[in-house]
Amino acid sequence: MSALTNLQQHLNRFWALPHHDDAALNTKLKEVQSWQQARIKQTHSTLFEQPKNKPMADYFLTQLYGGDEFKVLAEQLGRILPKAKKLERLAKESSLEAGSMGIQAAILAVELDLHLAQWLLAQDLPVNEDNMLAAYRAVDEADERRVQINNLKEVCYRTDKDLNSFMLKKAFSLAKGTAYRHNFQPLYDFIDSGFKAMKPLKSVSSFIEPFCEREMQIIDEVHATDNGGKPAAFGV
Numbered sequence: 001m002s003a004l005t006n007l008q009q010h011l012n013r014f015w016a017l018p019h020h021d022d023a024a025l026n027t028k029l030k031e032v033q034s035w036q037q038a039r040i041k042q043t044h045s046t047l048f049e050q051p052k053n054k055p056m057a058d059y060f061l062t063q064l065y066g067g068d069e070f071k072v073l074a075e076q077l078g079r080i081l082p083k084a085k086k087l088e089r090l091a092k093e094s095s096l097e098a099g100s101m102g103i104q105a106a107i108l109a110v111e112l113d114l115h116l117a118q119w120l121l122a123q124d125l126p127v128n129e130d131n132m133l134a135a136y137r138a139v140d141e142a143d144e145r146r147v148q149i150n151n152l153k154e155v156c157y158r159t160d161k162d163l164n165s166f167m168l169k170k171a172f173s174l175a176k177g178t179a180y181r182h183n184f185q186p187l188y189d190f191i192d193s194g195f196k197a198m199k200p201l202k203s204v205s206s207f208i209e210p211f212c213e214r215e216m217q218i219i220d221e222v223h224a225t226d227n228g229g230k231p232a233a234f235g236v
Contacts, residue, residue, distance in 0.1 A: 007077070007100040014074055014107045019114055028117040029110075030068075031127040036113060037061050039234050043218070047210055052200045056207050059197035063102065063190065064152060070106050076186035077103075098158045099191040105151040112148060115139045129234060133222060142223040149215045153208050159194040160204040 019026040040061065041048060048057035062069050116135040125131045180188070198204050218234055 006097075007103060010100065010104045010107055011074055011077055014110065015078070017111065017114060019117070025114075025117060025121055028121045028127070029114055032113045032117045032120070032132075033065070033110075035127045035132060037065060040065075043214065043234065044211055047207065052202075053207055055197040055200060056204075059193055060152075060211075063193055064106050064155065065109050070110070073103075073186055073190060098155065098194065101151070101158060102155045102190065102194060105148070105155050108144075108148050108151060112141055112144055115141060132234070136222045140223070142219055145219045146216065149212050149219070153212050155194075156198070156204050156208045159191075160198050160201075 019029050041057075044057070047053055116132065116139055119135045119138050120127060120131060123131075125134075201207055222234065
């Protein structure tokens, strides 16, 4: 299966999610996503505020974490993918695979937060830390959250590998003009944003490893049942 075919399947799954046709659920999802983004910024403030890490932090929050910007990208991709076979001849397959993995990771983030939003809406609860903690426990998707974190790590290491390949980086750069002329700018820019975010880093592991380690700890704390009291929860 080609990277673009795989990407089309991910987008089909995204557009099948129920919040697209449910205004109340869509509003609640946006509230959950905004809370999550603020929480991530605060939890990882020391890591995110290091100058060399700021592009990577922005990439995480705007490209890999769903939200309105991702919906715009999904709409653009939906228009170009039916005629995007030419792009497979313009950019290396491995770059397209990295882009497809990134979009898949973003969609999984939307799906998991959608489940929280559905529970909060059903309980008629506002989005705050106590209610998010209750939602996490009620929905009980700790394993799925761990998959999400591991997927983010895989996307980063895969993109970093492509970035460090001189031949691949050169071929991708040369494809830009042609990609833009054929209206493949959204997909090209999504992949390129990952390259640009990682470029200042000496090693992507210096960012992604502490980020994922802390997120895994938070998942454990949120779902803890035997610590005799309220857990550290979301680390905020």
